[in-house]
Amino acid sequence: MADAITNPVEAFGLHVAHVGINAASPEEAREVAELFQALMGLEAHETPVSWFADSLVEVMSGCGRGANGHIGFGVNDLPAAERWFAGRGFEINEDSRALNPDGSTKLVYFKREVAGFAIHLCQD
Numbered sequence: 791m792a793d794a795i796t797n798p799v800e801a802f803g804l805h806v807a808h809v810g811i812n813a814a815s816p817e818e819a820r821e822v823a824e825l826f827q828a829l830m831g832l833e834a835h836e837t838p839v840s841w842f843a844d845s846l847v848e849v850m851s852g853c854g855r856g857a858n859g860h861i862g863f864g865v866n867d868l869p870a871a872e873r874w875f876a877g878r879g880f881e882i883n884e885d886s887r888a889l890n891p892d893g894s895t896k897l898v899y900f901k902r903e904v905a906g907f908a909i910h911l912c913q914d
Contacts, residue, residue, distance in 0.1 A: 795874055802871045807864035807912055808846050812854035816841075819851040855886070855899060856908030868895050868913040875900070875911075886910070 798804040813819040819841040823834035826843030834843050841849045854860060865871040872882055872895075886899035890913075897912040 798865075798871065798874060801874070803864070803866040803914065804871070805864050807862040807914075808842075808848050810840075810848045810850055810854055810856070810860035810862065810908075812856070812859050813841075813849050813851050816851045819849040822849045823847065854908075855910075856903055856906060858906035860899075860908040860910060862897065862910050862912050864912050864914045866914050868898075868911055871911055872898065 795801040811822055813822055820834070820836070823841035823843045826832045826847050827834040830843070832844035832846060834841060836842075839853065840851060843849070848860075848862070850859070876882065881901040883899045883901045886897075888896045888898070890896045895913065897910050899908055899910040903909070
Protein backbone atom coordinates (compact mmCIF):
# COMPACT_ATOMS: atom_id res chain seq x y z
CA MET A 791 0.00 0.00 0.00
CA ALA A 792 2.79 2.46 0.87
CA ASP A 793 4.08 2.28 -2.71
CA ALA A 794 0.68 3.36 -4.03
CA ILE A 795 0.54 6.48 -1.84
CA THR A 796 1.59 9.58 -3.73
CA ASN A 797 0.06 12.28 -1.54
CA PRO A 798 0.74 12.16 2.21
CA VAL A 799 -1.77 14.97 2.82
CA GLU A 800 -4.56 12.72 1.59
CA ALA A 801 -3.14 9.46 2.94
CA PHE A 802 -2.19 10.59 6.46
CA GLY A 803 -3.98 13.91 6.91
CA LEU A 804 -0.53 15.56 6.87
CA HIS A 805 -0.71 19.17 8.06
CA VAL A 806 1.47 21.75 9.76
CA ALA A 807 0.90 21.23 13.49
CA HIS A 808 3.20 24.05 14.58
CA VAL A 809 6.30 26.03 13.72
CA GLY A 810 9.21 25.98 16.17
CA ILE A 811 11.42 29.00 16.75
CA ASN A 812 14.73 28.78 18.60
CA ALA A 813 15.31 31.42 21.27
CA ALA A 814 18.53 32.11 23.17
CA SER A 815 16.96 32.29 26.64
CA PRO A 816 13.72 31.63 28.55
CA GLU A 817 13.09 35.38 28.60
CA GLU A 818 13.43 35.64 24.83
CA ALA A 819 11.16 32.61 24.38
CA ARG A 820 8.46 34.25 26.50
CA GLU A 821 8.88 37.55 24.65
CA VAL A 822 8.47 35.89 21.24
CA ALA A 823 5.38 33.96 22.36
CA GLU A 824 3.90 37.17 23.76
CA LEU A 825 4.61 38.98 20.48
CA PHE A 826 2.54 36.34 18.66
CA GLN A 827 -0.15 36.87 21.28
CA ALA A 828 -0.16 40.62 20.60
CA LEU A 829 0.08 40.17 16.83
CA MET A 830 -2.46 37.39 16.31
CA GLY A 831 -4.27 36.93 19.60
CA LEU A 832 -2.64 33.54 20.15
CA GLU A 833 -2.58 32.92 23.90
CA ALA A 834 0.97 32.55 25.23
CA HIS A 835 1.61 29.77 27.73
CA GLU A 836 4.66 28.06 29.18
CA THR A 837 5.40 24.33 29.09
CA PRO A 838 8.32 22.54 30.77
CA VAL A 839 10.57 22.94 27.70
CA SER A 840 9.17 25.88 25.72
CA TRP A 841 6.66 28.68 25.34
CA PHE A 842 3.72 28.29 22.97
CA ALA A 843 1.56 30.85 21.23
CA ASP A 844 -1.66 28.83 21.22
CA SER A 845 -0.68 25.54 19.56
CA LEU A 846 0.65 27.13 16.35
CA VAL A 847 4.04 28.50 17.41
CA GLU A 848 6.47 26.84 19.79
CA VAL A 849 9.42 28.88 21.02
CA MET A 850 12.24 26.70 22.33
CA SER A 851 14.63 28.10 24.89
CA GLY A 852 18.21 27.10 24.14
CA CYS A 853 17.34 23.49 23.30
CA GLY A 854 15.57 23.68 19.97
CA ARG A 855 16.45 21.41 17.09
CA GLY A 856 17.36 22.72 13.67
CA ALA A 857 19.63 25.59 12.73
CA ASN A 858 16.59 27.82 12.15
CA GLY A 859 14.03 25.97 14.27
CA HIS A 860 11.65 23.16 13.46
CA ILE A 861 8.38 22.38 11.74
CA GLY A 862 6.03 19.84 13.26
CA PHE A 863 3.72 17.97 10.90
CA GLY A 864 0.70 16.19 12.34
CA VAL A 865 -0.49 12.89 10.88
CA ASN A 866 -3.36 10.54 11.62
CA ASP A 867 -1.26 7.35 11.40
CA LEU A 868 2.29 7.97 12.57
CA PRO A 869 3.66 4.43 12.08
CA ALA A 870 2.38 4.31 8.50
CA ALA A 871 3.68 7.81 7.76
CA GLU A 872 7.11 6.85 9.14
CA ARG A 873 7.23 3.84 6.82
CA TRP A 874 6.15 5.92 3.84
CA PHE A 875 8.77 8.61 4.43
CA ALA A 876 11.47 6.00 5.12
CA GLY A 877 10.62 4.41 1.78
CA ARG A 878 11.34 7.79 0.17
CA GLY A 879 14.76 7.99 1.81
CA PHE A 880 13.93 10.16 4.84
CA GLU A 881 15.60 8.46 7.79
CA ILE A 882 14.13 8.73 11.27
CA ASN A 883 16.33 10.01 14.10
CA GLU A 884 15.57 7.29 16.66
CA ASP A 885 17.27 9.33 19.40
CA SER A 886 14.52 11.93 19.00
CA ARG A 887 11.59 9.55 19.47
CA ALA A 888 9.27 10.77 22.24
CA LEU A 889 6.77 8.26 23.61
CA ASN A 890 3.31 8.53 25.11
CA PRO A 891 2.61 6.78 28.44
CA ASP A 892 1.15 3.81 26.51
CA GLY A 893 4.43 3.33 24.59
CA SER A 894 3.16 4.68 21.27
CA THR A 895 5.17 7.38 19.53
CA LYS A 896 4.19 10.95 20.30
CA LEU A 897 6.68 12.55 17.90
CA VAL A 898 9.83 11.73 15.98
CA TYR A 899 12.27 13.83 13.95
CA PHE A 900 13.87 13.06 10.62
CA LYS A 901 17.67 12.96 10.56
CA ARG A 902 17.88 15.46 7.73
CA GLU A 903 17.07 19.15 8.09
CA VAL A 904 15.36 21.03 5.27
CA ALA A 905 16.55 24.60 4.71
CA GLY A 906 17.89 24.71 8.26
CA PHE A 907 14.66 23.41 9.80
CA ALA A 908 14.42 20.16 11.70
CA ILE A 909 11.24 18.32 10.72
CA HIS A 910 9.18 16.10 12.98
CA LEU A 911 6.04 14.06 12.64
CA CYS A 912 3.55 13.93 15.48
CA GLN A 913 0.46 11.81 16.01
CA ASP A 914 -2.86 13.69 15.95
